[in-house]
Amino acid sequence: MSVQASDSAVALGRAPGWTAVSRGFADPLGRLGLALVLLLLLTAVFADVISAYEPTKMLPRDRFLGPSYEHLLGTDQLGRDLFSRMLHGGRVALMVAFPAIGISLALGIFFGLASGYAPKWLDNALLLLFDAIRSFPTVMLALALATIIGPSLQTVVVVVILFSAPAYARIIRTQTLALRSAEFVLASVATGASIWRVLGVHVLPNIIGPILILVSMDLPVVITTEAGMSFLGLGVRPPTPSWGSILNDGYSFIRESPWLAIAGGLPIIITTIGFTFLGEALRDAYDPKLRKDG
Amino acid sequence: MLIYAVNRLALAWAIVVVVIAVLFCMIYVIPGDPVRIALGPLATPEMAASFRAKMGLDQPVWVQFTRFFLGILQGDLGRDILSNRGVATSVLEQLPFTLTLIAGSMLWAIAIGIPLGCYGAIHRGSPVDRIIGVLSVAVIAVPSFVVAVYALLIFAVELGWFPAIGAGRRGEPLNQLHHLVLPSLAVGLGWVGYLARVVRASMLEVMGENHIRTARAFGLPRRTIVYRYALPIAVLPTITLLGIGIGHMLSGAVFAEIVFARPGVGKLVYDAINARNYPLVSGTVLITTGFYVLATLIADLFVAGLDPRVRASLR
């Protein structure tokens, strides 16, 4: 219900993309969020440069070491450097996030446009499909899918797409419905503008804002899904480090050393908080009326 | 009200049908032998044969779907590969544990989230309000399994205040409560933050309405206005949210059960996956989804029934 309310509020767009973005960074929390996001991106990209060890290199005599100059976060049960594993875990997170969101977006645009322009029965059928997918308790569906397809990075991507795409489709659909009959679009079409021009000049700027907000609010969910599935052993296969699997090790060896849990959980916390703060700031800048907490 | 209820019921029913259809598709549309996919690698040839016969795999797809669908309605969700018990029985046995966990989580959310939201609305803009605001966003963002592991680490392992494993001894409610605290905190913490935000926003909105101005103009004491005039109206949206939230709490509960080794639906399905007990997996998914749809339905109807304005407009 609240999604629908925000759907229609978003309908005709408020501040065009860039004004909103720059306003979003006036908010200190937004800046903090941006800083954390950049931290993630940089450390993931330059993980090899920053960390002294390979994430899979095992030093069997140096198990469960605490933090030190050589190992900033200590070592895990196989003597692998936790700091390096943590940084490389960021890479995995991004390797899931980017394709997943990209494809979700594409699917969302396709289905959203289809739903917006379709005859009512098709529109209703699609809406029902979206609602049904949202009705699944996410973990259950993820588990079921992972069981059938088998655990891997690709499985995680599929799960994420399945859950994210309906949300994008909804927003696109709302925008499509609203813009379809908006005067400036009709005028543009009436003066003979090509479909591409209409899309590019009129539709696109109006949906950039909501899409950007949705993406930054969706990313924490994506990262959490990947980490959650890896935590349960249904995501990326070892020895590839994922924050979720590091956290799982942290759980298994909780009495031996707390540092595994810290190395796994801390980046998840920082990343999810960072993206959420960023998303909130963007949303407030874009249209304060969307804000649900006064 | 009646028409609304009927419509809402129809929608819920439609969703259930779609969910079953999706499950069906997953088994049959994904490449591979449907029997393998449905039963898993541990199925014996006899099981495979009886499954084939029951499902009528040589029949046209829509016949198969109808038989699948009717079978579910009759309560036949398949048989556990390992123990050969009915899946439905196994799941329903474990459900109460999970429900208790969810109830505990909601209790955290309500007991802490609502007062925090009220405080934030009344003392809007104060430093405490700002801190609550930031913390609310933070706890919403952090996933429940992280909270679960850290709660385990800090309060059970390091401090030893709470037990780390299990649901407690049977017949000892206090002991079971002791075992419930940390897992339900893990699941409910995010909801504390969420409710705090929603209640705050809702309260601010209600307090700005004309009838509250009237109450103030008649000199009603602050306590009365906040707790007996504004809050009852402001909390209505939270009821729907909690109903919807049950689905999300279910996901969180799965993780909490695994981390704290509590019996329940989550642990059941996790163990089933690891044991390749596929009918149990799909049966559990089905039941929990049905449960979630039911919870949302009840929450919606409840809210519609409570608000006299909604009742009137729906008449």
Next chain:
Amino acid sequence: MEPALSIGGLSVAFATPHGALKPLRDVSLEVRKGEIVGIVGESGCGKSTLLNAIMGLLPANGRIVEGRIALGGTDLIGLGERALDAIRGDRMSVVFQDPMTTLNPVLRIGRQMSDIQYRRQLTGSNKKARSLAMLARVGVPDPAQRMAQYPHELSGGMRQRVAIAMAMLAEPELLIADEPTTALDATLEIQIVRLLKDLQKNTGCSILFISHHLGLIAELCESVAVMYAGEIVERGSVRDIFHRPAHPYTKRLLDCDPARIAGPTARLPTIPGDVPNLVAIPPGCIFTDRCPSAFTPCPGMKPAQRRVAEGHVAACHLLTATLPNDATVIGSRS
């Protein structure tokens, strides 16, 4: 005997991102015991802000900059919330404009009427009895049934009667009615106004009646204050204001009253121009830009309240005894 309500030199300011907004400036007003005083003015003239200031219900960014407000002998400015709560709904009460939203939608009428009687140490059934009696008094048919109903089950006129009943339950010294009939249709308007007149006669309370409807003011009130853009531009008895208006704004207002249109016309009379910006207040008379008779002193110097007749004052430079020789008419908008 001291007046029921006495306002002297009241100025209110709101803090906004664009600067300090001044919706009320140097407002002075008096309501004697048992008197019915009307305040008339366009939308945006500050009537609601005046009401909020008197009731102590200004929003968080508003404050009283200077002046005094006294109810009976009690100074209202500077009272704490507790003290104000004791007075509100007891010694003064309000009937608001919009009957649709004034009552709590999820509580029954009876419950709301009992709740506001919380100060008196009465039993539940006593409160109920008083409520029933008052509902009958204000002309609500079948009060017992109404008490058990929710606000949305009542019509607009009925709700407003309930609001008046609630206001009178308090047995106030001062009843403030903020455009109580604006949301109702014409026949209901007359009924409500007559009801108020009737109640006042019986209880002897004072009434401050805020409206932009000149006919109702003429019907109900004894004296009137004319407000424009946050200032009181003219005050006097109903007769003075309606028959011998002194301020150009009052004259234009009366001209524009639809009741005064003599015969069919092509255009309805209006006052051209807009209400002035309340952040950057011009130094002179506030009505200068829209005044047909504005002349030399008007833009630069604020006119003081000048005596037109006994009990009749207006703030206008045109009322000075002699006009300077070099006076030239500035505005000529008509």
